[in-house]
Amino acid sequence: MKLDAKEPAGPLEQKWDRYLKDLKLVSPNNKRKHHVIVVGTGLAGASAAATLAELGYHISAFCIQDSARRAHSIAAQGGINAAKNYPGDGDSVWRLFYDTIKGGDYRSRESNVYRLAQNSNNIIDQCVAQGVPFAREYGGYLANRSFGGAQVSRTFYARGQTGQQLLLGAYSALSRQVSAGNIDMYARREMLDLVVVDGKARGIITRNLVTGELERYAADAVLLCTGGYGNVYFLSTNAKNSNVTAAWRCYKRGAFFANGCFTQIHPTCIPVHGDYQSKLTLMSESLRNDGRVWVPKNPEDSRPPQQIPEEDRDYYLERKYPSFGNLVPRDVASRNAKYVTDEGRGVGATGLSVYLDFRDSIKRLGRDVISQRYGNLFEMYERITDDNPYQVPMRIYPAVHYTMGGTWVDYNLMTTVPGLFCLGEANFSDHGANRLGASALMQGLSDGYFVIPYTMGQYIAGESFQAVDTEHDAFKEAENASRERLSKLLSINGNKTVLQFHKELGQFMWDYVGMSRNSEGLKKAISGISALKESFWNDVRVPGSNDTLNKSLEFAGRVADFLELGEVMARDALEREESCGGHFREEYQTPEGEALRNDDDFAYVAAWEHQESGPAVLHKEKLAFENVKLTQRSYK
Amino acid sequence: MTIYLNVWRQEGPDKPGRFETYTVPDVSPDMSFLEMFDVLNEQLTLEGKEPVEFDHDCREGICGSCNMVINGQAHGPNARTATCQLHMRSFKDGDTLFVEPWRASAFPVIKDLVVDRDAFDRIMEAGGYVSVNTGNAPDANSIPIDKVAADSAMDYAACIGCGACVAACPNASASLFVGAKLAHLSLLPQGQPERNRRVVNMVHQMKEEGFGDCSNHAECEAVCPKGISIAGIAAMRRDYVKAMLAAD
Numbered sequence: 001m002k003l004d005a006k007e008p009a010g011p012l013e014q015k016w017d018r019y020l021k022d023l024k025l026v027s028p029n030n031k032r033k034h035h036v037i038v039v040g041t042g043l044a045g046a047s048a049a050a051t052l053a054e055l056g057y058h059i060s061a062f063c064i065q066d067s068a069r070r071a072h073s074i075a076a077q078g079g080i081n082a083a084k085n086y087p088g089d090g091d092s093v094w095r096l097f098y099d100t101i102k103g104g105d106y107r108s109r110e111s112n113v114y115r116l117a118q119n120s121n122n123i124i125d126q127c128v129a130q131g132v133p134f135a136r137e138y139g140g141y142l143a144n145r146s147f148g149g150a151q152v153s154r155t156f157y158a159r160g161q162t163g164q165q166l167l168l169g170a171y172s173a174l175s176r177q178v179s180a181g182n183i184d185m186y187a188r189r190e191m192l193d194l195v196v197v198d199g200k201a202r203g204i205i206t207r208n209l210v211t212g213e214l215e216r217y218a219a220d221a222v223l224l225c226t227g228g229y230g231n232v233y234f235l236s237t238n239a240k241n242s243n244v245t246a247a248w249r250c251y252k253r254g255a256f257f258a259n260g261c262f263t264q265i266h267p268t269c270i271p272v273h274g275d276y277q278s279k280l281t282l283m284s285e286s287l288r289n290d291g292r293v294w295v296p297k298n299p300e301d302s303r304p305p306q307q308i309p310e311e312d313r314d315y316y317l318e319r320k321y322p323s324f325g326n327l328v329p330r331d332v333a334s335r336n337a338k339y340v341t342d343e344g345r346g347v348g349a350t351g352l353s354v355y356l357d358f359r360d361s362i363k364r365l366g367r368d369v370i371s372q373r374y375g376n377l378f379e380m381y382e383r384i385t386d387d388n389p390y391q392v393p394m395r396i397y398p399a400v401h402y403t404m405g406g407t408w409v410d411y412n413l414m415t416t417v418p419g420l421f422c423l424g425e426a427n428f429s430d431h432g433a434n435r436l437g438a439s440a441l442m443q444g445l446s447d448g449y450f451v452i453p454y455t456m457g458q459y460i461a462g463e464s465f466q467a468v469d470t471e472h473d474a475f476k477e478a479e480n481a482s483r484e485r486l487s488k489l490l491s492i493n494g495n496k497t498v499l500q501f502h503k504e505l506g507q508f509m510w511d512y513v514g515m516s517r518n519s520e521g522l523k524k525a526i527s528g529i530s531a532l533k534e535s536f537w538n539d540v541r542v543p544g545s546n547d548t549l550n551k552s553l554e555f556a557g558r559v560a561d562f563l564e565l566g567e568v569m570a571r572d573a574l575e576r577e578e579s580c581g582g583h584f585r586e587e588y589q590t591p592e593g594e595a596l597r598n599d600d601d602f603a604y605v606a607a608w609e610h611q612e613s614g615p616a617v618l619h620k621e622k623l624a625f626e627n628v629k630l631t632q633r634s635y636k
Numbered sequence: 637m638t639i640y641l642n643v644w645r646q647e648g649p650d651k652p653g654r655f656e657t658y659t660v661p662d663v664s665p666d667m668s669f670l671e672m673f674d675v676l677n678e679q680l681t682l683e684g685k686e687p688v689e690f691d692h693d694c695r696e697g698i699c700g701s702c703n704m705v706i707n708g709q710a711h712g713p714n715a716r717t718a719t720c721q722l723h724m725r726s727f728k729d730g731d732t733l734f735v736e737p738w739r740a741s742a743f744p745v746i747k748d749l750v751v752d753r754d755a756f757d758r759i760m761e762a763g764g765y766v767s768v769n770t771g772n773a774p775d776a777n778s779i780p781i782d783k784v785a786a787d788s789a790m791d792y793a794a795c796i797g798c799g800a801c802v803a804a805c806p807n808a809s810a811s812l813f814v815g816a817k818l819a820h821l822s823l824l825p826q827g828q829p830e831r832n833r834r835v836v837n838m839v840h841q842m843k844e845e846g847f848g849d850c851s852n853h854a855e856c857e858a859v860c861p862k863g864i865s866i867a868g869i870a871a872m873r874r875d876y877v878k879a880m881l882a883a884d
Contacts, residue, residue, distance in 0.1 A: 051770040066691060067757050069797055070699040086777060122773070129773035131766045131826040133790040140780025158790060164698055165793060172765035179761035187754070210746055239693040273666045278674055279695045380697065383714075383721050384668075449770045497681050499674070543681050548648070549689055549747045552681065 003256070003607055003621040006410040007111040012627045016115045019411075023454055024461035031056035034460055037204055037219040038062070039191045039246055041174065042071035043167055043441060044424025045225030047448030050173035053182035055453055060217055061174065062189045062206060064241050064554075069171045072227055072239040073444060076163025077284035077377070078147065079155035080127075080441040082120035087144050091152040093117045098628060100439060103149040103329050104404070104432020105581035105597060106630050107262070107605075109623060111411055112429045119446040124156055126449055130169040134158050147437035148285055149329040149635075155438040160284050160377045166441055170448070189215070190554060191246040192485075193478040194222065194253045194420065201420035202468045205478045207486075209554065212547040214479050216470035220463075221419045221456055224250060225448070228403035228425040230263065232562045232569065233514070234506025236400035237269060237282040243558040244565050247407050247426055255415040256607035256619060258428035259405035260565065261573035264435055264582050265515050266401030267333035270384055271353040280399040281384060283356075283377055285437040288326045290361035290370065291394070293317050293333070295354050299344035305355055305393045316340055324635040331434045331582045331595075332635060334398035338515050339593070341397075348395045357393035398515060402440060404431040404582065405572070408607040408621075412455035413447060416609075419463075421456060423447035428605065433581025486546050489556045494539035498556045501536050505529060505559070505566055513570050518586040522574040526567055533563040568608055568616055575618060578602045590632070599630050637663045637729035639672065643688055644736040649744050649752075655734070665725035669712065670695060670702065672724060690749040697721040697861060700796030703803070704749055705736040710800035710859040718798060718861040738799050740808035742846040753799050755845035756813060762841035763834040764817045766826045785823050792820040794862045801856035801864075807848030812856035814838050815868030822875060832879035839876050 008015040026034070034057050038049040041063040049061040063071060085091040097117040101108060124142070128134065134156050135143040144153040158165040177183040188209040195203035195216070203218040229244035230236035251257045268283045294315045296308055316336055318325045326333075337354050346352050362370050367390060371378070378389045385395070407415050407422040409429055414421050424444040431439065512525035536559070544550040579588045579595035580602070588596045605621040639660045646653030660676050667675075670692050677687035693701040702719040706712035712722045727733070735749065743751040793816075801812035818835055821827030827834070843849075850869050857866045 047770075054769045065693060065699070065701065066753055067797065069757075069760075070693055070701055072694065072699070075694045075696055075698050084776070122771075124776045125773035126768075126770060128776040128779075129766065129768045129826060131789075131821050131824050133786050133793050133820065133824065134776075135790075136781055136783045136786045138783050140782055141777050158793075161698065161794060164796075165790075168793065172760065173768075173770075175757065175760045176765040176767060178757075185757070187757075239699060240695060241693050274664055276664065276667055276671050276675055278668070278671050281696050379716075380721070383697075383717060384723070386723075386725060453770070497678055499678060541681060543684070544686050549750060551689055552677075552687055 001416070001619065003408070003619055004410065005109060005621060006412060007109070008411065012110060012114050015111050016118060020454060024458050026457050026461045028056050032058060034058065035060065035219040036221045036223065036456070037217055038223045038225060039204065040071065040225035040227060040426070041068035041171070042073035042225060042227055042424060043170055043444030044448045045071070045223070046167065046170035046174045047445050048223055048225060048423055048452045049183055050170060050177050051449050051453050052456070053177035053180070059177070059183040060186065060219065061183055062186045062191060064188065064190050064209065066187055068174055068185060068187065069168060071167060072242050073167045073441070074164045075239065076441055077160040077282065078286040079145065079157035079162045079438040080123065080166065081147070081154050081438040082124045082156060082442065083117055083154060084121055084124060086142060087153045089152045091154050095152065096120060096154065099150050100430070100436060101432070101628050102633060103436040104434050105595065105633055106432065106599070106603065106625065107259070107580055107623065108430055108432035110625060110627055115451065116430050116443055116446050119450040120442050122450055123442060123445045127166055127169050130172060132158065132165045132169045145286060145289060146327065148288060148327045148333065149436040157286070160286070160374065163441060166445065170445070192249060192482040192557070194250045194417070195474050195478045196253050196417060197468050197472060197474045200418045203470065203475060205475070205482050207482070210549050212550065214482055216475045216479060218468050218470050218475070220460060220465050221421065223452065223456070224407060224420065224422040224426055225424050226426045228406065229565060230400045230403050232505065232566050233400040233509045234502050235272065235277060235280050235510070237266060237280050240279060243561070245558050245561045248561040248565060250407060250415065250417065250420060252610050254417045254610070255420055256408040256609050257406070257568060258408035258605050258607040259572065260569040260608070261513065261576060261583050262404035262433045262581060263400060264330055264402040264404060265334040265398040267330055267337055267398050268356060268396045269399035269401070270381065271348060271350065271395055271397040281380070282399070282401060283381060283394065283396060285330065287356060287374060287377060290373065291326065291356040291358050292360060293326055293354055293356055295340045295345040295347060305347070305357070314345070321635045328635045329434055329436060334515055335584060337398050353395040353397040355393035356396045358389060359393070362390065402435055404428065404433060404435055408605065412458065413452055414455070414459065419459065421452060423452060433583055485557070486553065489540070489542050489553060489560070490546060492538065492540050492542070494541050496539050497541055498552060498559050501532065501540060502559045502562070504532055505563055508532070509566055513566070513573055516584050516586055517573050519574060522570050525570040526574070529563060529566045529570065533567070536560065536563055571616070572606055572608065575606060576602055637665065637724065637727070639663050639724070639727065640732040641676065642732065642734045645688065645748055646745050648747060653745065663724050665723070667724045668695065668720060669704070669706070669722040669724065670720050688749065689747045692720060695720040698796060700798035703738050703751060703798055703800070705738065705803055707734050710738070710803040711861055716861055716863045718796070738803035740802045740847070742808065742810070743799060743802060755847070756797055756799065756810070758845060759810065759814060759838055759841045760817070763830070763837040766821065767830060779825050781824060789820050789823040792816040792823070792864060792868055795864055796862060798861065800859045800861060802847065804855040804859040805848065806853055806855065807851060809850045810842050810847040811850040811869045811872065812860065812864060812866060814842050815872035816864050818875060819868040819871045822871065831875065832882055835872060835875040836879050839872065
């Protein structure tokens with residue numbers, strides 16, 4: 001099968017406009033007849049469900065949490081980018097596009113990224129109209145701040161809770177449509193399978209997480225908005241329920257999975273403190289605006305940080321990257337933290353952290369200004385670590401945060417299964433090999449508010465739909481497969497818990513498919529994970545039963561899928577014999593230790609196709625760069 | 637440290653519940669409260685017993701999933717701290733703790749410490765929004781908003797919808813939750829056109845769901861992990877009376 005991205009013809013700046021001009025429309029009374037399933041209610045899912053319902057489609061929306069408002073988008077802190085150029089510092093749609101393509105180390109599709117930059121401004125307008133309380137200046141106009149990987153201030157924010165406020169905005173729009181009867185909302189439901197009829201996505205199987213019942217839902221299109229797969233590493237900044245299961249079941253039904261090895265390790269997280277640790281907490285990257293990253297020059301230096309004089313400190317980001325300094329992109333900041341800790345200059349009890357110091361900013365701006373900007377983050381830090389960052393520097397270390405890879409989609413956000421669309425972090429499309437800060441919220445909302453209403457309409461208008469009901473054999477088959485899997489998990493009754501398996505998998509992933517990778521390690525990961533998977537299905541212990549709320553059973557199913565995903569990620573990383581963005585292969589680096597791309601051989605999207613027997617098959621979508629010149633990324 | 641736990645166990649909504657006692661040895665002061673429950677659940681699983689069910693997700697105090705009443709206090713002893721952000725350094729070696737779910741008739745227990753908070757969603761559906769379809773918005777800077785008002789709106793908008801306010805209230809009132817959403821939107825120009833009908837519909841839905849009324853105990857403000865002020869409730873009352881008088 002040849003991958004067709006279906007990019008519209010014409011100059012980059014006109015592609016989306018031309019697409020809209022030639023768009024096939026669905027008439028209002030026909031929209032009502034089309035039922036659409038939306039899985040996940042984060043920024044992408046909630047905004048898509050609300051907008052499609054406003055247009056008149058009949059929507060069923062599903063989430064695994066007890067309320068749509070709790071999706072993990074809620075936890076995004078720092079902000080959302082837009083090319084408004086309100087500060088007048090030279091920003092434009094082109095520049096946002098360019099920064100995003102460059103930040104992604106030239107591994108994303110030009111047309112998708114340009115459309116994203118175009119939509120960015122509409123998003124801010126929409127959110128303000130919903131009542132999102134963005135930060136403002138005294139004149140009453142919107143405030144901006146800067147983020148890593150950009151030299152302009154284009155990030156809009158609501159204190160350190162931007163994701164929360166944007167999600168609550170989308171959730172309120174969704175709630176309005178629930179009340180209008182246009183959305184049937186199903187909370188505490190987990191999608192366990194995709195139902196494909198005559199080659200098209202026509203429904204899903206869900207498990208009611210309260211009663212354990214398996215349920216069938218039929219529709220004309222299915223939107224997968226289920227977020228990223230960072231929890232494959234066990235420790236990550238993702239919420240505990242974030243998982244790959246829905247996407248993975250779609251993969252097994254024919255949706256290709258792309259660029260799995262492109263994972264983002266975020267540089268500013270609270271370091272690991274013990275083996276009971278269940279997750280890692282991010283400290284917004286916005287902190288790097290005013291915080292300075294450093295370690296002692298001398299590995300033997302054991303003085304408390306306040307007593308280490310200026311000349312004995314190494315502000316290594318400022319030293320190595322004078323023009324971007326502490327605001328280098330995330331992958332660069334993370335990798336450099338690894339280098340200095342590998343050199344033995346890390347700080348804290350474990351030696352696995354670096355300082356993020358606000359002393360100079362507090363001196364320059366005063367404690368009040370710093371507290372206004374980051375007060376809630378400082379509080380959160382103190383609550384977790386018992387250290388007061390106004391007095392001692394924060395200690396930070398990189399942690400898994402975001403996954404750029406995901407389900408392959410074309411320009412329409414449609415997967416390789418017709419009628420199955422994928423939005424937000426769950427798809428692979430816009431961030432290439434590294435995502436810039438404040439771009440995830442932008443992409444989720446662009447996909448949901450401003451892309452899918454058009455592209456899904458185009459699909460609906462162009463297809464004829466045979467009525468499919470849930471008694472169709474494909475539904476029975478999918479439901480039975482899910483039931484058997486659940487019974488199997490409960491019947492093994494081995495000696496190891498789900499959590500033990502998850503931690504072991506996470507260790508493989510962090511050690512060999514983490515910040516820095518090499519061929520030998522990746523091969524070790526592939527065989528190790530494969531053995532772990534085998535052992536899981538023979539030795540896992542899942543307590544309780546299927547006919548009740550049973551989180552152990554939910555987690556068991558998710559870890560089973562993570563075990564398969566981990567292997568595909570390692571293979572993807574092994575296959576990509578270059579370094580780019582978050583994917584750093586030790587064999588391929590510049591003399592200065594920066595990522596060394598190989599554009600001749602690897603300027604493609606790696607899309608993996610599941611095989612019933614045997615290993616997954618790799619398909620390549622060649623990336624054409626007609627508007628930007630591929631250069632070695634430099635933030636010096 | 638060793639912690640002695642008395643945890644509420646209840647198999648289902650219509651089943652009787654009871655406290656079960658557990659001992660968790662080797663608790664580190666740096667553990668979060670929920671991490672201690674992870675350790676307990678691992679222990680129970682390996683002993684062939686059923687783990688304690690509890691809601692949790694982000695574990696950084698923002699999703700609003702976690703909901704434990706610890707020694708009678710919603711979210712435990714620390715001010716402005718959700719259960720997931722509470723660390724064991726707040727307790728002493730040998731402490732005995734009682735852990736229960738939120739208790740309110742509008743929040744029925746589903747299992748163990750997990751409760752049904754759908755009532756909050758239905759209150760939001762009754763009016764917790766600005767009616768603006770996607771694509772209708774003017775330029776974001778076309779309406780300047782006083783910074784003080786915007787900051788104050790943000791204070792209320794920070795509500796995480798956990799329901800601690802209800803759990804702490806002797807009347808099981810949802811007034812702080814409702815007042816926070818109303819105050820957030822009525823402080824902004826975007827919220828004005830629907831201000832009257834919003835307050836009426838949300839307040840009526842709150843009553844419909846079986847939440848009690850506010851009698852100014854202020855327990856809600858004391859336990860709110862986001863420190864939301866009961867001034868929001870006063871504003872809700874004012875707006876409600878105004879809206880009722882304005883109605884025909």
